Amino acid sequence: MRGVEQIPWLYDAGMVLLEKTGFGRWRSWLTGGVERGCLLDLGCGTGRNLPLFGSGVRAIGVDPWHPSLVKARRRAPRVPLVCARAEALPFRDGAFDTVVSGLVFCSVGDVPRGLAEVRRVLKPEGFLRMLEHVRTRGRFASWLQDRTQPAWTWITGGCHPNRETEDAVRAAGFVIDEASYRAQGDMRRFQAARTGDGRPGGQTSSESSSPLPRGADRRGEGRERQDQEAAPRLPRRAVSARRLV
Numbered sequence: 001m002r003g004v005e006q007i008p009w010l011y012d013a014g015m016v017l018l019e020k021t022g023f024g025r026w027r028s029w030l031t032g033g034v035e036r037g038c039l040l041d042l043g044c045g046t047g048r049n050l051p052l053f054g055s056g057v058r059a060i061g062v063d064p065w066h067p068s069l070v071k072a073r074r075r076a077p078r079v080p081l082v083c084a085r086a087e088a089l090p091f092r093d094g095a096f097d098t099v100v101s102g103l104v105f106c107s108v109g110d111v112p113r114g115l116a117e118v119r120r121v122l123k124p125e126g127f128l129r130m131l132e133h134v135r136t137r138g139r140f141a142s143w144l145q146d147r148t149q150p151a152w153t154w155i156t157g158g159c160h161p162n163r164e165t166e167d168a169v170r171a172a173g174f175v176i177d178e179a180s181y182r183a184q185g186d187m188r189r190f191q192a193a194r195t196g197d198g199r200p201g202g203q204t205s206s207e208s209s210s211p212l213p214r215g216a217d218r219r220g221e222g223r224e225r226q227d228q229e230a231a232p233r234l235p236r237r238a239v240s241a242r243r244l245v
């Protein structure tokens, strides 16, 4: 049984409504603030992010659902697309300057493994930009969310609304940049950097000597070196997957 995430026209119709009623600002943040370098749009789905990245960004989209990638191909004909899961990314270590994940880790089957893969494919100085909805606050609301989660997951085709994704990101060895962090209701968006040793990270304070730039606006810093670096080498599998889409 397919859920909304597996029916591209239905997903897009719902998204158009959401984007017109406020979600568009969250998506603009997710896709903005990256000026250059190699970027992985993880769980790109129907490719709604892809046309929004800056012209200096070399983006690659990944999603496990082929019909969504076909839609993404129409939306962004020049972006390489790869049919793969977060838990097994077919890219070499340190291939990307940025990984973007929009509403994906609520659906990923094995979250720790998926985040470990994100960490692996990011350069040591790379960033994860994430937009997620997380477990609701309040005892009754979260109790209700737990009860309705199986039905919601079935209808949507994978989404788990009651995940503590921020905790999972820290546990996977990332530190969340406080300056980039926004919370509104159950929505969260933030930029995170790898901790040096893979141990769980925390949250930077605005006064700390964070390795991160202060929010999206300073993403241009340190770009000269990144510009000199080569694009990620895609394995054969990725190239052939691109042709399929």
Ligand SMILES: C[S@@+](CC[C@H](N)C(=O)[O-])C[C@H]1O[C@@H](n2cnc3c(N)ncnc32)[C@H](O)[C@@H]1O
Residues within 6 Å of the ligand: 005, 015, 042, 043, 044, 045, 046, 047, 048, 049, 062, 063, 064, 065, 068, 084, 085, 086, 087, 101, 102, 103, 104, 107, 108, 109, 110, 158
């Ligand atoms: C809610 S949609 C978000 C799509 C897109 N990122 C956007 O912002 O519109 C969730 C996406 O995650 C993808 N997904 C589900 N499980 C995944 C996994 N294990 N690895 C990567 N992507 C996954 C789904 O196929 C779907 O396209």
